[in-house]
Amino acid sequence: MTTFLKSFFCFTITDHKVADCGNFSWDDITKRTTNFSTQIASGGFSTVYLADSGFTAVKIQPTCTDRLARIHHQELEILVRLRHPNIVRFLGHSCDDKEQDQRALLFEYAPNGTLHQKLQPQYHLTWKTRTLIAFQLAQALEYLHGIQIIHGDVKASNILLDHHLNCKLCDFGSAKFGFTSMVLPPSSTKMNRIVMGSQGYVDPHYLSTGLVSKKNDVYGYGVILLELITGKEAFDFEKGEKLTESMSPVLNGAVGVEGVVDPRLRHDDGFHLDEVKAMLAVSGKCIHPSPMVRPCATQIVASMRNKFLSLAHL
Template sequence: MGLRNLFRCFVSTSDQVADCDENNKYSWEQIKKWSRNFSTVIGSGGVSTVYLARIPGFGLTAVKIQLACTERLARIHDQEHQILVQVQQHPNIVKFVGHCDEREEERALLFEYASNGTLHDKLCTLTWKTRKMIAFQLASALQYLHGMQIIHGDIKSSNILLDQHLNCKLCDFGSAKIGFTPMVLPPSSPKAIIGSQGYVDPDYLKTGLVSKKNDIYSFGVVLFELVTGREAFSVEKGELLTEIIGGPLVGVEELVDPRLRNDEGLDLEEVKAMVSMARMCIGCSMIRPSAKEIVASMKHKFHIIS
């Protein structure tokens, strides 16, 4: 199971999660008990595994166990924890439940359950109204993060969870950066690259410079996915979605996900506006819109967004 399935298909009887703060620290024995000795694996990635747990007062919860056997891995975990504690005031960012760092070799982060899985897995079933709302909510979450000088670093459809009402819940801050420090390790080393195939800003790949413009590029790719219903990168064809539809604004009707053709709520003017915005986001980094400008534009051009 790949990284995109880390938080896939969470099923719970309730999306209710209590408020948390920096002091929500649990013991390893507590987590072990609540997860029934880590008996149910939800997903796994390169250095982490996610388990199902039932925490008293919270209900079903996702427990991400991450290796911390090196200084670098421990630092990644600690920074993700630090960022999660800071960003809990936005409704479209996944709710942080707690953590455990008492074991040197592995650490735990606990999150709310999102009962409708990920945008990547659910996209083909969503109406146009829901898709444009998710786009707006994601832009709003980015505006909030960038206002706090936080770069997410891995915006993609599989890092967008959907709650019981299909609201966006941005997750996975393992690649996030605090502050706009421009230079990271040269991207010639695979381990230095942040982001995912199909979503990574080409300017970042060329220069190694990390900025909020990288998030805006990835956001543009997600907009293309919402319009077309296609994946950002086709493994079978070796094609990038941005290469297929990133050209001049012609034939917008042909880009629309065929599953939306009979959607009574489909508004082609809104589709054109979203495609235009997506192309601006993946364009020259110097003239890409900010998240704040994107939110303002969406409020103006999309119905139901106030």
């Protein structure tokens, strides 16, 4: 790693405050994870291990190709800029020259797993908790968009939950600087385009244009609101159907919202149907086909604070 990049990880660049972080050797990583003995998650290009007796999560990424190395360094450049209570805290990284094929990123550990896990049938999140998670995620996006960062993969499995079930947005491997950019020139075919996002959450406008913007994040946020309301996943693999498609009659007002509410909420003391309708209205705006119609994150935060009694004091 160049001297410039090493210094970048420890100082303020262009007036943006960066997170306190450590630079660890590969031997440090091996000891902290007890020789990678406890795997807690895995993704397309990374594996996550528990470290420091359950206080730290270590994300191991391959950097064996130029493309993967660029993705790793871009994620690092973004992570060191972030400091928000609803974004997973970045603790440090490893760039040991002896391990050229893989790098480590260290984060705070969120013991309650992901929102995707907690929406599974065996768990129960109260309506008050769901509205708080939605509000905190909107605040995290407001913060990111305010410093010109697009997350690029807003989905339930990228929302970690801490001891108190607070939202911790994670995984900035698809994140980009700036408000708009093209992932590939317009002449590129859809078959050749590298698609950002995950099935059920990807903005159709992005798929048709290749244009990456903060409104892609807003679309993913709208899908998450539908998941919080229904308890269903963004994409039903058995039916091959998106949640946005199955919820279309409700969003259009052709079908009442009562029949689609997660059954686990019906006996919840804090449940309010008016608030469900308000959340559904926000979701409908967020997933509107035209990005120009979608609200910005600041508008979402203000709207939720005004319409949800439990959020009025936040």
